[in-house]
Structure formats: C-alpha cells, structure tokens
Amino acid sequence: MIENTISKLATWLSRHSIDVLRVSLGLVFVAFGTLKFFPGVSPAEALSVATLEKLSLGLLSGYAAQFVIAAMEVFIGLTLVTGRLLKTGLVVMTGALAGFFAPYVLFFTDLFPGAPTLEAQYIFKDIVLAAAAMVIGARALGARLTPGPSLVFGKPATGPHPAYDR
Template sequence: MELNSRVVAAEGVVHGWLVRHSIRLLRISLGAVFLGFGFLKYFPGVSPAQDLTVTTTRLLTFGLIPDHLGLVLVATLECVIGLVLIAGRGLRGIVYLLTLELAGILSPVVLLPGRLFSGPYHAPTLEGQYVLKDVILVAAAMVVATGFRGARISLPEPGPVSDRG
C-alpha cells in the first residue's frame, strides 16, 4: 500500500471517530465551562466576571433583585446548565435556559459598550474580550442544540476524497 493510501485510510479512521464523538465531546466540554464558571460565582471575589455579572443582572432586572441574590441565581443557572450538558439528559429543557443565559452573557455588548470597548481606539477591554469570546459558546450551543431534535453528523457516501474546506 502506498503512502498516500495509508494517509487516506488513517484520515478515514480519524474522521469516523470525529463523526461518532465530536458533538458529544462538544456538549460535555460546553457543560464543563458553564459548570466551572458558574461554580466560581458562588464564592465572592473569586470569579473574574463577578462585577460584570452583578452589573448586568442589575440592569436586566431593573434593580429588583438584590446583587447577591442575582449572582447566586446566575451561578445556579450556569451550574444547572453545565450539569445537564455533561449528563446529556434533559437537553430539550436546557436549550431554552441556555438561550436565556446566552442572551444575558452577550447583553453587556449592548448595555455596557463603554465599559467593554474603552481601550485605545475603542479596543475591547479585558472584560470586553471576556464577553466577545462568548460568541464561541453561542456557536457551540447552537451545534449542541441541534442534537435534542435528532440532528447528527453523518459520514458521506463512499467516493473520491476531496480537499474541500
């Protein structure tokens, strides 16, 4: 067997593994991120996003929820989302909570743009970068959300291998 054939065969093995496991691993890693960052919020002064979370929650709730309670509620929401994503059970319900959470996570872009983009030439601050990286969480959540209705990655029909990107 020539080298090219071996490479193509190895790619096929790796691709098959990715098709079978990548969405599950994405779901579990997304859950671990939510669980980890949510857990930190239970301990005052530990989460780097604590002040931003408190300020955003205060704005979104019109100050009706006390800051400490709002932080605990966000922490609990994030931990529940994380645990459900890791367990892989109850995904239908968690997709709706995840949508609510992601709207809250990204809302500082609209509610606090001066705080997020006050670097030189309106470059993102560290908090701004923290919020902007959450776009990746949104994309990951979108992929995971397709799974509760049965969407799956599938292997293509056998045929010539192309180098499409």
C-alpha cells in the same frame, strides 16, 4: 492505507465529536458557574451582577443576582455533562447567552472606552460558546453528523466537497 485511516477517523469523529463538545462545554459552564457562588472569586462578577440588575429592572441585585447566575450556569453545565434534561438546559442556555451579550448594549462605553477592556474581551469569547451551543442544539433536535468523502492532504479523496473547494 492513508485513506482507510482517514475514513476510520472521520467515522469516529462523526460519532463522538459532538458529545465531546457537549461535555467540554458543560465543564466550562460548571467551572465558571461554581466560581460565582463565592463572592469576589469570579473575574466577571461585577459585570454579570450589574447586567442582571439591569435586565431584571432591579428585582435581583447583589449576591441574589450572583447566586441566580451561578445556579443557572451550573444547571446548564450539568445538563450538558450528563445529557439529562438536555433540551431544558439548552433553553436556559439560550437565555443565558442573551444575558452574556447584553453588556455590549447596556455598558458599551464602559467596555469600549477606546480599546476593548479585559471584560469586553472576556465576553467576546462567548461567541464560541454560542456556536458550540448551536451544534449541540442541532444534535439534540435530531440532526446527525455523518462522515462524507475523506480528504487526503487537503484534497477530496473522491469528488469535490462544497465546504472545502471554494
């Protein structure tokens, strides 16, 4: 009975978990992007604007830079939530993620005057967003998650599983 339940759960998760990840990541991008449309609302506003100013060699600054970032994040989020233009959204997200981590290079001493600042910690969480994007990108390019042998109480139900038996 337990093995049957676990098998059904594994099948359900293999069918739906990446879509749930895609939509939830999209909602995060829409939420954070929407905040940037309103000056003074996003806690990352100053850092994101300063980063885009540097990366664009001063071509974009102030509210124009903030608007571009906001529009880009909302676009990425909407492609993830709806699944439409997903590959385009993932390409844009690749550039955005590079921009997310750029402050570590551009403003390292400001972000780490000793202990990491709140902004440095804020950026650090983007590692999880990048990992989620990799899983979603793999699915968009044709990879599939399929259920393998089920685990019962942390032990493989049938034979060893290389990811869990280390």
